[in-house]
Amino acid sequence: MKTIRIRKFTLLSLFFISLVPWVFLVTAHVINTKTFSFDPTDSQQANLKQTARLIEANMKNWTDQAWQMQFSAYLQEQDVEAEIVSAAGEVIFQSNAAGERRFTISEQFSLVEDGNVTARVVVYQQNSRAIQLIAAFAGFLLALFLVGLAMRRWIITPLEQLSFNARRLADGDFEVELPSSRMKEIADVRDGFQVMVRGLTESFRKQIELEEERRFVIAAVAHDLRTPLFALRGYLDGLEQGVARSPEQISKYVAVCKEKSAQLDHLVEELFTFTKTDYRESPLQRxxxxxxxxxxxxxxxxxxxxxxxxxxxxxxxxxxxxxxxxxxxxxxxxxxxxxxxxxxxxxxxxxxxxxxxxxxxxxxxxxxxxxxxxxxxxxxxxxxxxxxxxxxxxxxxxxxxxxxxxxxxxxxxxxxxxxxxxxxxxxxxxxxxxxxxxx
Missing domain, CATH: 3.30.565.10 (Histidine kinase-like ATPase, C-terminal domain)
Known part of the structure; x- marks a missing residue:
């Protein structure tokens, strides 16, 4: 598995968190304005002025249904709404017949003829800046979520599992499964932990073998000591109780006792040398x-x-x-x-x-x-x-x-x-x- 350092991951995360909101903002702006320009005078203001000129130039056609239908189609194409109200307060034209306003007021003005106000015009246009900010904030939240998900998967979860396995290891459970991570530092810690687990497992195995060997040595030494001791005791009891009466028998019993005592001496010497060689830190007289x-x-x-x-x-x-x-x-x-x-x-x-x-x-x-x-x-x-x-x-x-x-x-x-x-x-x-x- 390819790994990266935590420092590099942090820098990439910061770049990603900065990039995603900007992408969302630009995308929302392009969808809304159909242009890459962020200057509102280039699009929205041009639409507003064109709408105002059309309304002002067609004052005589405000009540004409054919004009109203044609003007409504134009407004819908420009993603703009308009409303014309007479001086008396009567609605002459309204592009949204349902009366539900999807947009905010961008422009309102009054038309004056012969010194008298003939009508009031209100033009509604979508607030693209708010939509762009909402899109940028949504992109920011998405970037945080993805970076947090990556941190959870590659940093937090492996560290939690390492901590859990360390406690299991302290309890004597060597059958631990170590997590993988794309973070190099955590992967290095995992590899070191794995080496430690293998070392402890091998040490524990050797300890069990040494314990079994120790028990076997004790049992074997007890067996080897008991045999000549039992024979030595039997022949000494025979001498004490007068079983061997003739000089030849006494000499034979004494010879056997000497042989068994020599065996005991040889065994003790072997055990002493074995213990001395087993003590690795004992310096040699070189x-x-x-x-x-x-x-x-x-x-x-x-x-x-x-x-x-x-x-x-x-x-x-x-x-x-x-x-x-x-x-x-x-x-x-x-x-x-x-x-x-x-x-x-x-x-x-x-x-x-x-x-x-x-x-x-x-x-x-x-x-x-x-x-x-x-x-x-x-x-x-x-x-x-x-x-x-x-x-x-x-x-x-x-x-x-x-x-x-x-x-x-x-x-x-x-x-x-x-x-x-x-x-x-x-x-x-x-x-x-x-x-x-x-x-």
Whole structure:
């Protein structure tokens, strides 16, 4: 829709209000006088003088019916009425026999013969000036009405609807229909309002999603805490009640308690890191970090777990050093989580290959295992908090469901990214990048 500014609309309205009455006045004048001249001597006065001369020149024919009919036709053609009254007050001639005067008196005079008044003549003519003024006033009212209608449609109504929708929006109703307007300023306000509505709608949607995620996290954490706590309590009760009597049984019970306490410690550590990465305003301890060294420390951390499953880890180091600016501890935690996920999903005697190199100002890396890879559903939710591919949440088949979520958030906090995919030859691939430190 083509728009105009309110200032231009105001000027056009003033011009329109001035023009329409003038058009009405000129039209009424032309219809009434049949001329474009506004000088009354050019038309009306000429008619009056001609009528007076005819009356005066035909004094002997005043009572002649043929003359009266001819003169009446002339008066009607000139849009004039006349009346001739004798000195005694008797009406000799009257153009309007009904006696109803449509016009006003324009001229009256007496005819004198031999020093005596023989008759009195009254000529009636339409007051064109009054008609023109009435027409101009009617045009003025029409112009005001049309301008008011345009203002109502393009300015007042959109503003009223914007005000009404703002109150609806304040009440939480985001399904608002915003009016259109030809006024550019109001259209700009409408566009800004529309952007605000979309932003609030998106914010409200994200708030609902975050609330649902929060409830899910609480429920999932309660589930993950309850399982090892329940087992730990059972084995401790067994030790207290003397169920385990032999040294071998006692040693087994103590080993299980240590395993469950380690699981609790791991879960609490994961939750702490998850909360820390979720707090976006937390500043990073950025230092110059060798990515290769961080990768080696992550491999050293996960190697004992990999040996238990007979999984080998192969690191293909870059030819040149790859340095980044970031928090070494968080970066090591991210790589450790990715390795942990790869080990858990690698088959017996499987192999994990790590590659990294500096390309176009970024340190790019890939972690590939030889497992089953991700399913289509897992690829959509693999980075969701507390998501695990199997629904039972069995720790024998996976971790707490925060490892990859934490890894991705750490990469994003460092200005990088992390993606999940499947390798064409089989197995899962975690790939990403981090901006390299400028030399």
């Amino acid at each position: 230092k110059l970090v060798d990515f290769g060294q961080v990768c080696k420390q992550a491999v050293d951390t996960i190697t004992p777990q990999a040996r238990q499953r007979d999984v080998s880890i192969l690191v293909k180091e870059a030819e040149a050093s790859c340095s980044v600016l970031g928090d070494a501890h968080l970066l090591e935690r991210a790589l450790t989580n990715m390795l942990d996920n790869a080990v858990l999903h690698s088959p017996q005697n499987g192999k994990i290959v790590i590659e990294y190199e500096q390309i176009a100002g970024n340190v790019s890396f890939t972690f590939r295992d030889e497992g089953m890879g991700f399913t289509a559903e897992e690829l959509q939710h693999v980075f969701a908090p507390l998501y695990r591919g199997e629904e039972s949440r069995n720790r024998a088949t996976g971790g707490v469901g925060l490892g990859l979520t934490i890894a991705r958030r750490i990469m994003e906090q460092h200005g990088g990214e992390l993606h999940a995919a499947n390798h064409p030859d089989g197995g899962a691939v975690l790939s990403g990048r981090i901006p390299a430190a400028s030399e």
